[in-house]
Each structure stands twice: as C-alpha cells, then as structure tokens.
Amino acid sequence: xxxxxxxxxxxxxxxxxxxxxxxxxxxxxxxxxxxxxxxxxxxxxxxxxxxxxxxxxxxxxxxxxxxxxxxxxxxxxxxxxxxxxxxxxxxxxxxxxxxxxxxxxxxxxxxxxxxxxxxxxxxxxxxxxxxxxxxxxxxxxxxxxxxxxxxxxxxxxxxxxxxxxxxxxxxxxxxxxxxxxxxxxxxxxxxxxxxxxxxxxxxxxxxxxxxxxxxxxxxxxxxxxxxxxxxxxxxxxxxxxxxxxxxxxxxxxxxxxxxxxxxxxxxxxxxxxxxxxxxxxxxxxxxxxxxxxxxxxxxxxxxx
Numbered sequence: 001x002x003x004x005x006x007x008x009x010x011x012x013x014x015x016x017x018x019x020x021x022x023x024x025x026x027x028x029x030x031x032x033x034x035x036x037x038x039x040x041x042x043x044x045x046x047x048x049x050x051x052x053x054x055x056x057x058x059x060x061x062x063x064x065x066x067x068x069x070x071x072x073x074x075x076x077x078x079x080x081x082x083x084x085x086x087x088x089x090x091x092x093x094x095x096x097x098x099x100x101x102x103x104x105x106x107x108x109x110x111x112x113x114x115x116x117x118x119x120x121x122x123x124x125x126x127x128x129x130x131x132x133x134x135x136x137x138x139x140x141x142x143x144x145x146x147x148x149x150x151x152x153x154x155x156x157x158x159x160x161x162x163x164x165x166x167x168x169x170x171x172x173x174x175x176x177x178x179x180x181x182x183x184x185x186x187x188x189x190x191x192x193x194x195x196x197x198x199x200x201x202x203x204x205x206x207x208x209x210x211x212x213x214x215x216x217x218x219x220x221x222x223x224x225x226x227x228x229x230x231x232x233x234x235x236x237x238x239x240x241x242x243x244x245x246x247x248x249x250x251x252x253x254x255x256x257x258x259x260x261x262x263x264x265x266x267x268x269x270x271x272x273x274x275x276x277x278x279x280x281x282x283x284x285x286x287x288x289x290x291x292x293x294x295x296x297x298x299x300x301x302x303x304x
Contacts, residue, residue: 036286036298037078041145044073044081046290048168049103050277054114054230055138060277060286061116063103070096070134072103072118074141077286079296081145087136087153090201091120097132098122101274102225105138106172108196114138118153119170121181126164130157130203133170133179133194154200161205165190168224168274172196173254175232180254181206182237184222188213191255209255214239224274228254229282234301236285238276243267243287245302263302270294 039047039062048065053074059082063072070089074082089096099122108115116139120132136153158181169182177196183189192206214221219240226237235257237244244262248254270289278285278301287297 034298035295037076037080037296038293039075039079039288039296040293041073041075041081042292043084044075044079044294045292047288047294048101048274048290049119049170049225050275050286050288051103051105051116051227052230052277052280052286053138054105054280056141057280059141061103061105062275062288063100063118065101065274065290066099066122068095068097068100070100072116074139077296077298083139083142083145083147083149085139085149085151087118087134087151089120089132089134089153090155090157091132098128099124101168102170103277104170104172104227105230106174106196106228107177108135108137110137117170117172117179119167119181121167121170123164123166126166128164130159131167132157154198156194156198157201157203158194159203159205160190160192161208162190168222169226169237171226171228171235171254173228173232174230175251176253178254180226180228182212182223182226184224185218187218189223191258193255209253210259212258214242214244216241225276227277227285229278230280231282234278234282236276236278237262238273238287240273241267241269243276243299247304265299265302267299268297270297 046064053059071086097120100120101122102119104117118134133156134153136151165183167183171180178193181192188211191209235246248257272290275288
C-alpha cells in the first residue's frame with residue numbers, strides 16, 4: 001500500500017493521519033456494527049481482498065497485495081488461519097505476481113465447481129500493457145494451516161480499450177457470466193467487463209461499460225474493492241471512507257445497476273480498509289484492513 005501512496009507524492013505517516021482524520025469525520029460509529037474477530041496470522045499483513053467460499057461453510061479467502069507472492073489464504077470469520085494456497089502464474093520475477101488487489105468467487109468452466117479469481121490488476125503508474133486475472137477451482141481446506149497447498153491456475157491477460165489503468169476492484173457476475181473491473185483513481189472511475197468463458201493464456205480487450213462519479217475528495221473516494229453476491233442480486237463497492245450498496249433489478253446488467261444512486265450504510269472506519277466481500281448467503285458483508293491483527297468487521301446488508 002505504501003508504494004502506491006509514495007508514487008503520488010505523499011509522505012506516508014502524514015497521509016495516514018490525514019486519511020484517518022478525514023474518514024472519521026465522515027463516518028459516525030454505529031453500535032450495531034461489530035467485530036467478528038481479528039486476523040490471527042502474521043502472514044495476513046497487507047490484506048487487500050476478501051471473498052466467501054461457496055463450497056466451505058464459514059470460510060473466507062483473503063490475500064495480500066504488492067508485498068506478497070502468488071498465494072492466498074483461507075480463514076474463518078473470526079480470523080483464524082485455515083490454509084495457505086500457492087498458485088501458478090505467468091509473471092516473471094521472484095514473486096510471480098505484480099500487485100494483486102482483489103479476490104472473488106464465482107462460476108467457471110465446470111458447472112459443478114466453484115472458482116477463485118484473483119485480480120493482479122494494480123498498476124500505480126498506469127504503464128502495464130495488460131494485467132492478469134488468475135482462476136482456479138476452489139481448493140479443499142487442509143487439516144493443518146501449516147500445510148502449503150499448490151494449485152494450478154488459468155491466466156487471462158486483459159487490456160483496457162482506452163489505455164492502462166490502476167484498479168483494485170474485481171467482481172464476478174454469476175448471472176451474465178462476466179468479470180467486472182472497476183478502476184481506482186481520478187474524479188470518475190471506469191467500469192469494464194470481460195467474459196468468464198476464457199481459456200488459459202487468452203488475451204482479451206475489456207469492454208468499457210461506463211463511468212461512475214462519487215462525491216468527495218481524492219484520495220478518500222478512490223474505489224478500492226467490491227463484490228457481487230453469490231446470487232447476483234446485490235453489489236457493493238468500497239472507497240477508503242465509504243461503503244456503496246445497490247440491489248439489482250431483476251437480471252439487468254450490473255453496470256446499469258451501478259448507474260443508480262447507491263445506499264451508503266454506516267461504516268466503521270478502518271486503518272486502511274481495502275477489502276469488502278459478501279457472506280455466502282448474501283445477508284451480510286465483511287470488511288478488513290491492511291496491517292497485522294486487524295479487526296474483521298461484519299455488517300448486515302441494508303434493508304430494502
């Protein structure tokens with residue numbers, strides 16, 4: 001995270017102070033929000049995405065961003081580490097990935113399976129000709145968290161139709177079978193899609209579906225995570241200071257859903273919250289911040 005901020009000319013301690021001060025001023029504490037637990041493992045130090053398993057009850061997948069290698073973790077809602085999963089990649093170098101920023105779970109090539117998608121889509125300088133999305137079948141949970149599981153993944157290389165972008169939001173739409181990427185920076189953010197029907201090492205150009213404008217000051221309004229519920233009926237996006245929530249109308253495209261005014265439920269300000277994900281049943285969602293031993297917040301979805 002600190003690399004991203006320094007590239008924009010911010011001094012790290014000063015930026016953290018200003019970010020937390022401004023976000024606290026925008027958000028009132030709500031006693032109905034509660035901490036489900038804390039990240040217990042020292043391995044989970046720069047959490048940038050969270051997604052519920054569709055096959056293992058009360059299991060969530062999380063991952064670190066640019067400071068980590070090609071791996072993700074299974075945890076309980078209370079933050080206990082259940083497993084560590086390494087996966088194959090196509091990026092040269094010692095880490096195997098550049099800057100993984102979000103994780104999602106959804107359908108894939110085998111209708112009998114559920115798949116994990118990891119978006120290696122961070123591009124602070126906006127210079128990469130393409131970014132990578134990795135897909136692998138949901139793994140079994142090992143008997144011991146100390147066991148390291150190696151997974152084979154399929155890689156999708158994606159290009160933006162209007163030049164490189166920095167993004168931290170990857171979502172999977174189970175209804176239209178689309179990958180969604182929402183960019184991070186600038187006054188407005190772009191919404192892009194690609195088909196879930198891809199083969200290993202395919203290269204595709206994303207389709208731009210529109211732009212979203214959120215009120216507020218940069219960088220507090222930058223979009224840093226998002227999720228679509230398992231049944232496709234709900235969408236959530238997260239900035240550094242707010243949660244934005246939509247209910248889909250029927251089977252309309254998600255990009256059309258996002259054009260409507262969102263609800264803004266209360267949000268317990270986090271140190272550097274860059275992860276949001278629905279529970280498997282869609283009745284609630286979770287957020288978690290970068291940093292060791294961070295709290296995992298659990299919120300009921302807004303009422304209709």
